[in-house]
Amino acid sequence: MVRAPSCGRTELLSRPAPRRIPRSARSRGEQPGPAGAGGARPAGVRNVTPRKRHARSHGMLLSMRHAYSVDTVRAAEAELMAELPEGALMQRAAAGLAAAVAGLLPRVSGARVVLLVGSGDNGGDALYAGARLARRGAGVSAVLLAPDRAHQGGLTALRAAGGRVAEDPFGVLAVADVVLDGITGIGGHGGLRPDAVPVARAARGSGATVVAVDLPSGVEADTGEVRGEAVRADATVTFGTYKPGLLVDPAHEYAGAVRLVDIGLGPRLPSVPDLEALQHADVARLLPVPAAESDKYRRGVVGVVAGSARYPGAAVLAVAGAVHGGAGAVRYVGPGADAVIARFPEVLVHGWPPSRAGRVQAWVIGPGLGDGPGVAEVLESDVPVLVDADGLRGLDPDAVRARSAPTLLTPHAGEAAVLLGVDRGEVEGARLGSVRALAAKYGATVLLKGSTTLVADADARRPVRVNPTGTSWLATAGSGDVLSGLAGSLLAAGLEPVDAGSVAAYLHGLAARLASQGAPVSAQDVAGAIPRAWGDTRTP
Numbered sequence: 001m002v003r004a005p006s007c008g009r010t011e012l013l014s015r016p017a018p019r020r021i022p023r024s025a026r027s028r029g030e031q032p033g034p035a036g037a038g039g040a041r042p043a044g045v046r047n048v049t050p051r052k053r054h055a056r057s058h059g060m061l062l063s064m065r066h067a068y069s070v071d072t073v074r075a076a077e078a079e080l081m082a083e084l085p086e087g088a089l090m091q092r093a094a095a096g097l098a099a100a101v102a103g104l105l106p107r108v109s110g111a112r113v114v115l116l117v118g119s120g121d122n123g124g125d126a127l128y129a130g131a132r133l134a135r136r137g138a139g140v141s142a143v144l145l146a147p148d149r150a151h152q153g154g155l156t157a158l159r160a161a162g163g164r165v166a167e168d169p170f171g172v173l174a175v176a177d178v179v180l181d182g183i184t185g186i187g188g189h190g191g192l193r194p195d196a197v198p199v200a201r202a203a204r205g206s207g208a209t210v211v212a213v214d215l216p217s218g219v220e221a222d223t224g225e226v227r228g229e230a231v232r233a234d235a236t237v238t239f240g241t242y243k244p245g246l247l248v249d250p251a252h253e254y255a256g257a258v259r260l261v262d263i264g265l266g267p268r269l270p271s272v273p274d275l276e277a278l279q280h281a282d283v284a285r286l287l288p289v290p291a292a293e294s295d296k297y298r299r300g301v302v303g304v305v306a307g308s309a310r311y312p313g314a315a316v317l318a319v320a321g322a323v324h325g326g327a328g329a330v331r332y333v334g335p336g337a338d339a340v341i342a343r344f345p346e347v348l349v350h351g352w353p354p355s356r357a358g359r360v361q362a363w364v365i366g367p368g369l370g371d372g373p374g375v376a377e378v379l380e381s382d383v384p385v386l387v388d389a390d391g392l393r394g395l396d397p398d399a400v401r402a403r404s405a406p407t408l409l410t411p412h413a414g415e416a417a418v419l420l421g422v423d424r425g426e427v428e429g430a431r432l433g434s435v436r437a438l439a440a441k442y443g444a445t446v447l448l449k450g451s452t453t454l455v456a457d458a459d460a461r462r463p464v465r466v467n468p469t470g471t472s473w474l475a476t477a478g479s480g481d482v483l484s485g486l487a488g489s490l491l492a493a494g495l496e497p498v499d500a501g502s503v504a505a506y507l508h509g510l511a512a513r514l515a516s517q518g519a520p521v522s523a524q525d526v527a528g529a530i531p532r533a534w535g536d537t538r539t540p
């Protein structure tokens with residue numbers, strides 16, 4: 001039996017379990033490395049009571065998780081290596097890797113460990129970690145994908161520790177408990193090469209727990225793209241810092257639970273990362289808190305233009321998100337006023353046009369709007385505007401660029417593809433590039449919805465935010481409407497667009513997890529759980 005490669009969560013599969021950990025039992029996320037690295041565990045939120053224990057056990061009280069590009073990592077590593085004895089950094093990586101793997105095994109002694117070894121230092125990490133495990137009594141076999149170019153020091157260490165080179169790769173893989181994927185790390189590009197594909201597939205099909213070294217081989221570290229075949233890991237042990245690909249789909253999906261091992265890189269990394277993920281403490285810090293003398297205008301009033309004869313429910317759901325989003329009041333303009341009032345009597349409803357609805361500090365326009373009017377008019381206002389769903393159709397970049405106040409666009413991949421004039425698959429495959437391209441095209445902040453929602457600031461120098469609380473239960477009709485109302489409310493409360501978008505995505509995902517408890521959840525349930533999610537982030 002092998003422990004669940006939870007890394008970020010400490011559960012052990014306590015009953016006899018297959019050597020392969022079922023996906024449903026795998027957690028996703030990170031925790032500080034054994035040497036106390038500054039990472040955070042996943043915002044996985046399954047066990048919600050008692051709250052404090054839950055928040056702590058998920059590491060969500062820690063703040064911002066950062067990811068850096070390969071070039072930045074290499075520069076930081078070079079600086080650090082220049083001050084350390086040769087090979088010291090790799091030994092740190094290998095020690096952290098071996099410790100993480102040992103933590104997955106009930107007993108290291110007697111465990112069957114297979115190393116997939118490529119031609120670079122990623123293979124070196126695997127070999128040195130294999131040597132450490134072999135010294136503790138594991139049976140370690142190395143499958144060399146490029147025998148002439150395998151890391152010589154690592155290979156010598158493995159042999160000296162009693163490990164061996166496998167003569168029958170598929171034979172050893174068939175009976176492995178754990179496979180370490182050391183084919184490529186940050187030096188890999190373009191998916192697995194053909195010779196690596198059969199062994200990667202055999203590892204996946206073997207029932208062994210697959211642990212990726214630094215990154216799942218075959219994924220693009222900088223972008224999260226997967227351009228060919230890649231290793232599907234149950235867990236990834238990454239060194240020094242997260243890489244963007246570990247946090248962004250589709251690569252994120254290949255990484256399994258991610259654990260960060262501290263190799264001392266932190267002080268060498270720039271203060272501004274390429275990508276960042278909020279954690280509980282960050283969200284708690286950003287959430288608006290009404291002051292003693294606050295009135296509704298000081299707290300912010302959000303106007304919602306949503307719904308149509310065809311989609312009346314969208315109005316109710318967008319308003320539901322807005323009501324729970326921290327603004328002092330919600331105004332509604334559109335054909336769904338009766339339904340909105342029936343559900344939320346506290347909402348102020350107004351006749352057309354939006355410009356005569358009274359003072360607002362932010363507008364949300366688009367959910368369920370159909371072909372309804374209003375986008376051009378709302379864009380002319382001098383307050384922040386969030387444009388979602390139908391409001392995005394035919395959206396004029398010049399009209400957005402000409403605005404005096406910020407704009408937040410919240411497309412899903414299909415809508416983003418139309419705005420960019422590309423196929424939906426292109427956006428889904430290259431989410432980071434797509435969200436940046438959209439932000440540049442519109443001069444706006446863009447929230448690209450998905451399992452790893454991304455928020456790119458209008459200012460390209462700022463890091464893209466990736467949301468860590470996403471859950472597939474959110475793929476339900478109307479959940480985007482709730483998100484737009486929630487983000488709009490936060491905009492009205494005075495958050496910057498990038499904060500409003502990323503905090504809304506965080507609360508939205510957390511609310512879905514709290515409401516779902518692993519079962520299907522409706523958009524209304526998600527809206528109803530926002531206050532719990534809000535409170536959860538503030539729980540010390």
Ligand SMILES: NC(=O)C1=CN([C@@H]2O[C@H](COP(=O)(O)OP(=O)(O)OC[C@H]3O[C@@H](n4cnc5c(N)ncnc54)[C@H](O)[C@@H]3O)[C@@H](O)[C@H]2O)[C@@H](O)CC1
Nearest residue numbers: 089090093119120121122184185186187188189191193214
């Ligand atoms: N630089 C350092 O100080 C440290 C590096 N470390 C490890 O070193 C790794 C980077 O090592 P390298 O720069 O040697 O690069 P990698 O080992 O990641 O990969 C480069 C090698 O893989 C081959 N390759 C590239 N694309 C491939 C593909 N699609 N399929 C198969 N083979 C492919 C290349 O020909 C090259 O030989 C990190 O990911 C990390 O695991 C760690 O030991 C920590 C310290």
Ligand SMILES: [K+]
Nearest residue numbers: 181184213217
């Ligand atoms: K790897």
